[in-house]
Amino acid sequence: MFLDAVLHRNPELVAFAAELHDSGAIPPDTYVMDLDAIESNAALLAREADRLGLSLWFVVKQLGRNPELIEAIARHIPRFAAIDGPEARVLHAAGAQAGNLGHLVQIPARALPEMLAWRPETVTVYDLANARAVSDAATRLGYVQDVLIRLAGAPGAVYPGQEGGVRLDSRDGAPARPGSPGGLGGPEGSGGLDEFLDEAERLPGIRVAGVTAFPCVLCDPETGEPRPTPNFALARRAVGRLAARGHTDLKLSAPSATSMATLPLLARLDATHGEPGHALTGTTPLHAVDHEQPERPAYVYVSEVAHTLADGRPALYGGGFYPRGRAKEALIPRTGARLRVEDAPAANIDYYRLLAPGDARAGDTAVLAFRTQIFVTRSTVAVVSGLSSGTPKLSGLYDPLGRPY
Numbered sequence: 001m002f003l004d005a006v007l008h009r010n011p012e013l014v015a016f017a018a019e020l021h022d023s024g025a026i027p028p029d030t031y032v033m034d035l036d037a038i039e040s041n042a043a044l045l046a047r048e049a050d051r052l053g054l055s056l057w058f059v060v061k062q063l064g065r066n067p068e069l070i071e072a073i074a075r076h077i078p079r080f081a082a083i084d085g086p087e088a089r090v091l092h093a094a095g096a097q098a099g100n101l102g103h104l105v106q107i108p109a110r111a112l113p114e115m116l117a118w119r120p121e122t123v124t125v126y127d128l129a130n131a132r133a134v135s136d137a138a139t140r141l142g143y144v145q146d147v148l149i150r151l152a153g154a155p156g157a158v159y160p161g162q163e164g165g166v167r168l169d170s171r172d173g174a175p176a177r178p179g180s181p182g183g184l185g186g187p188e189g190s191g192g193l194d195e196f197l198d199e200a201e202r203l204p205g206i207r208v209a210g211v212t213a214f215p216c217v218l219c220d221p222e223t224g225e226p227r228p229t230p231n232f233a234l235a236r237r238a239v240g241r242l243a244a245r246g247h248t249d250l251k252l253s254a255p256s257a258t259s260m261a262t263l264p265l266l267a268r269l270d271a272t273h274g275e276p277g278h279a280l281t282g283t284t285p286l287h288a289v290d291h292e293q294p295e296r297p298a299y300v301y302v303s304e305v306a307h308t309l310a311d312g313r314p315a316l317y318g319g320g321f322y323p324r325g326r327a328k329e330a331l332i333p334r335t336g337a338r339l340r341v342e343d344a345p346a347a348n349i350d351y352y353r354l355l356a357p358g359d360a361r362a363g364d365t366a367v368l369a370f371r372t373q374i375f376v377t378r379s380t381v382a383v384v385s386g387l388s389s390g391t392p393k394l395s396g397l398y399d400p401l402g403r404p405y
Contacts, residue, residue: 001288001326002369003338006297009282010037014300014367016384016392018333021302021365025394028304029319030380031372033063033281035395036388037298039072041280044294046076048260049274052267057081057099057121057253059277060091064374064381065402068395070094073280079121081255081275085111087375090402092118100148100253103275104162104214106130112137116145122209122251124148126164128199135205146209148253149196151238153213154230162214166196168234168241193241201245210251210272211238217257217265224286226262228269236270259284260294283371297369301379303330303353305364312357314339316366318350320379325370327353332366335359341368374400 007014017032026032042058049056058077063069065087071094074080079099082088085107092098098120101107106126107115116123116137125131125147138145152158152165170192200208213231220227232254239252254271259279266274278284282295303316321327323346329338340356360366374381381398397405 001328001371002283002297003329003331003367005282005287005291006300006369007331008291009296010034010298010387012387012392013037013298013384014331014333016387017300017302017382018365018367020382020384020394021304022333026302026382026397027380028302028306028317029378030302030382031064031320031374031377032300032302032382032384033066033069034296034298034387035068035072035383035385037282037296038063038069038280039075040388041282041295041298042073042076042276044260045258045263045276045279048263052263054263054267054271055079055273056258057273057275058096058280059083059103059255059275061087061375062277062283062373063281064379064398064400065090066381066383066398067094067402067404068383070096070402077276081253085115086401088115097121100124100212100273100275102126102130102150103212103255109133109137113140116141119143120145122146122148124150124212125206126150127166128196131196131200131203131206135203138205144204145206147200147206148210148212148251149193149200149208149238151193151211151213151231151234154234157215157230159215165213167192168238169193170195193238197242197245208242208247209249210253211235211242212253212255215256216254216271217262219257219285221285224284224289226257226259226265226284226286228265229256232269232271239270257284257286259286261286278371283369285371299369299372301368301370301372303366303368305332305360305362305366306352307362308360309354313342314355314358314360314364315352316355318353320372320374320377321350321353322370322372322377325372327368327370330355330366330368332358332360332364334364376400380405
């Protein structure tokens, strides 16, 4: 998906990654991350957001929760949005400031005392049960915590496994009934924003500070053009509802596909916060089709030909082939061949990944570039620095959760 882009914009990374594998410094199934490019991308995003009056919370699940990379990004974007509790702890330990907790995965109630002690800027809550838990924990700590209300997404605009949130309106207009799951009345989730606020506004340990939804922006898979989703419109309407009830200084965080190309869109549609993730590595879908985007591609995936099938197809060592990554080609540096990556069922474990027949043999290095989420792989993460100055070095090897080897 990104091989052309990285060869065009960051060929030094491709060459050094191949050299590291050829020398045995890194194993197959390794993501090689360009620290200089990632920090440069973070600086670009921070400057543009500041120009537009936006705030940013950075996201690192796709980077492998890596402490070196977190420190580099935080020099320019100090606050993070943590996907879940374990990620929040890694980010906090690396010195970044908590911007938004509970962003995609709610913080378990038992972990709230620990994490609220960091005084996060906001905590996202999906329902009244979580709002009560945050209020209780903050009250015990002696302060009032700002919360963002996660909105239930528009039909067809929510990823499986990310369901939940407060509906803008009651389901089918049904009146709320007390004592039902979540306290919203009727079947679970049938209450709306106003019913939620009727109780949330009375909780002593929280202040309703705004809303968020996911995804609010997506890139067209063919053209890469970023477009707002129906969730963005829901979020804007919700902010209006909150303002009408007297809430002030409201935030609207509009995550997904936050990049140099989409920051003006966020500003135009009244968002206050973006959450850059793949823009930090120049790997949004837009970067795959437009190689002149300001952010530079900042990682490659390195594997090795393990064996060749009887029909001539080389098999690469797997472990890092994210099912939604859309890997297309593998470069074999020894021969210069670019071999097509064959499709593989998402339900299968990627012990190996097959290539189309071509000029490759067992032991050959293979370099690929595709969209990933390193925290769900079993890959090694290699951080390299000095590429921008012509003095490249391997600065560290980590597991996919950011722990050094």
